[in-house]
Amino acid sequence: MAVKVEVRAVSKDYLIPVLDRISFSVAEGEFLCILGPNGCGKTTLLRIIGCMEEPTAGEVLIEGKPLDFAHLPEHRIGFVFQEDRLLPWKTLRENVALVLKPLGGEGERGRKVATDYLRFVGLAGFEDYFPNRVSGGMRQRAAIARALAVEPEILLMDEPFGGLDAQNRRIMQGEVQRIWRETKKTILFVTHSIEEATLIGTKLVMMSARPAAVREIIENDGGADRHAIVERLNRMITEEVIRQQGLDYGFGGATPGERPMGAG
Numbered sequence: 009m010a011v012k013v014e015v016r017a018v019s020k021d022y023l024i025p026v027l028d029r030i031s032f033s034v035a036e037g038e039f040l041c042i043l044g045p046n047g048c049g050k051t052t053l054l055r056i057i058g059c060m061e062e063p064t065a066g067e068v069l070i071e072g073k074p075l076d077f078a079h080l081p082e083h084r085i086g087f088v089f090q091e092d093r094l095l096p097w098k099t100l101r102e103n104v105a106l107v108l109k110p111l112g113g114e115g116e117r118g119r120k121v122a123t124d125y126l127r128f129v130g131l132a133g134f135e136d137y138f139p140n141r142v143s144g145g146m147r148q149r150a151a152i153a154r155a156l157a158v159e160p161e162i163l164l165m166d167e168p169f170g171g172l173d174a175q176n177r178r179i180m181q182g183e184v185q186r187i188w189r190e191t192k193k194t195i196l197f198v199t200h201s202i203e204e205a206t207l208i209g210t211k212l213v214m215m216s217a218r219p220a221a222v223r224e225i226i227e228n229d230g231g232a233d234r235h236a237i238v239e240r241l242n243r244m245i246t247e248e249v250i251r252q253q254g255l256d257y258g259f260g261g262a263t264p265g266e267r268p269m270g271a272g
């Protein structure tokens with residue numbers, strides 16, 4: 009499979025170094041899951057790949073072409089955030105149609121495309137509902153429909169099911185797998201759940217505590233024993249979470265220069 013996204017030695021410093029020479033590649037049509045302790049820099053990494061943030065060093069290539077952070081990306085990249093970020097005063101259909109405006113998809117056409125994508129994510133019949141009238145899972149479905157409506161080549165998802173209860177989460181994991189299979193999109197999915205990552209990802213990138221480096225990359229194509237992978241990742245994440253908490257609270261493993269300055 010051709011390489012779709014290549015992250016090449018990407019580093020990011022804010023007041024503190026957050027990302028430390030992150031490198032990995034994602035094949036076309038792959039479902040990549042990015043794992044790591046809270047606060048290690050997963051969102052920052054995804055925002056860089058989504059062209060919303062510039063790296064301090066390194067580059068991101070899409071189909072071999074470096075992302076140009078000075079200009080709007082010519083590649084279409086869909087983003088699903090942890091919060092649904094729907095406008096509460098607009099219906100689900102209007103929320104989805106809204107993103108089509110800059111692409112010339114206004115009026116009747118936008119309405120039709122929005123309706124089609126809402127149906128695709130299982131929301132047929134709910135098009136005219138306002139976000140606060142549907143469940144959290146349904147709002148996340150609408151957020152996915154909105155991301156898909158721009159027909160992205162790459163779908164970035166940042167802990168999209170973090171706010172859902174366990175049952176809804178399981179249902180949405182199945183849904184995102186179905187969507188991936190049916191659309192054949194390249195998906196980069198951030199989660200801190202090992203259970204979730206090993207269930208849905210074809211490739212897993214485990215990040216270390218901050219400044220986050222790639223600790224391990226695991227192929228999860230069904231060939232390897234899933235339980236062995238889960239166990240290995242659980243050991244790793246426990247170590248990294250302890251290191252990360254040590255850094256956050258200013259003890260254990262933090263050299264003074266690395267201490268967060270009020271940042272969590």
Ligand SMILES: Nc1ncnc2c1ncn2[C@@H]1O[C@H](COP(=O)(O)OP(=O)(O)O)[C@@H](O)[C@H]1O
Binds near residue numbers: 049053268
């Ligand atoms: N815009 C920013 N300015 C300064 N610090 C930031 C900014 N965005 C994130 N950070 C810091 O970078 C670190 C990583 O944050 P984030 O990428 O959100 O981690 P994660 O998504 O893995 O929980 C945190 O310490 C956070 O406070």
Ligand SMILES: [Mg+2]
Binds near residue numbers: 051052166
């Ligand atoms: Mg995050």
